[in-house]
Amino acid sequence: MSTTTEQRIVVLGAGYAGLTAAKGAGRHHDVTLVAPEQRLLHRIRQHETAAGRGRDWPAIADLARGRRIQHRRARAVELDLDGHKAVLDDGTVLGYDTLVYALGSRTAWHGVPGAAEHAHPVERAAEVRRLIRDADRPGTLAVVGGGATGIELATELAEAHPDWRVRIVAAGQVGGGYSPKGRAHIRKVLDRLGVAVHEDATVTEVTPDGPRTTAGPITADLTLWAASLEPHPLAAEAGLAVDERGRALVDNHLRSLSHPDVHVAGDAAAVTLPGIGTLRMGCATALPMGQYLGKLLDGRTDEPFGYRYVVQCLSLGRRDGLLQLVHPDDSMKPTVLTGTAGRLAKAGIVGFVLGALK
Structure with a gap:
């Protein structure tokens, strides 16, 4: 099992995967969590919000309490993978030792006019x-x-x-x-x-x-x-190896195949497991990925990621x-x-x- 030598960890995205990864890694490391939202979006309950039945979900600051997490309310717009830097839309440049890319997915219009x-x-x-x-x-x-x-x-x-x-x-x-x-x-x-x-x-x-x-x-x-949904395009734009859908290709420890200092989780990751196949996008797979990465980065596991539906x-x-x-x-x-x-x-x-x- 890996040690807990301190490192600078930047997590992009505060969805199910990003937030759980940040919380796990933030037990013993300084984590910068980059996401524009003040509150958890709780994507699997958006239909309730649309119908006027939703409520305000917990603040990210409350969910991160007790961990060494700094929440930067901004968006990542550029990645310098060779220089280990993330550029935010407010002009900030964040250096990192390890990057967790968890920007997830967004609505795909597929070029349908209008x-x-x-x-x-x-x-x-x-x-x-x-x-x-x-x-x-x-x-x-x-x-x-x-x-x-x-x-x-x-x-x-x-x-x-x-x-x-x-x-x-x-x-x-x-x-x-x-x-x-x-x-x-x-x-x-x-x-x-x-x-x-x-x-x-x-x-x-x-x-x-x-x-x-x-x-x-x-x-x-x-x-x-x-x-339908499509992965956020920043992974491909930055030069991470991606599949035909734009999801980052990863190994069995959720490390980018092209840039091993970048871990990818949630809808952004193309995770293929023996006997299971490539995992679909969704909360059901994003949350376990985030929990796994939190343990991995905190030194509490060095086992490969496993999952079954x-x-x-x-x-x-x-x-x-x-x-x-x-x-x-x-x-x-x-x-x-x-x-x-x-x-x-x-x-x-x-x-x-x-x-x-x-």
């Missing part, structure tokens, strides 16, 4: 909440994306705002990645909440009046974009949920928990995430 101008990504959930609240009259919401984020957003909004018409638009099948039982329950809840489902409808353009798709136009007063879970409004059991490689098992049991299981997992950050 999407960035006329659609609202999940990252701007508070803006969506204000637009719904301040609207002159109830209208129509179109949620683009048939995966977990889109499903949670559509069901939460439909339940919280029954006077609004909610539509969900998917290029394929809504909930297509889940088991047949899981998909059937998702569809049942969408029907119960009155959500109109538009499947096999690839969005080709977004206009002020709603998305246009390969299956025809869909009228909407607000278009919400939950289609157990479940996937969904919120389906406040009264329903889905817990989908999966194999270690994330492929679906037939077993699901739904209804109150699924909701309580999801709430327990979300509570565990917040508890781990505290």
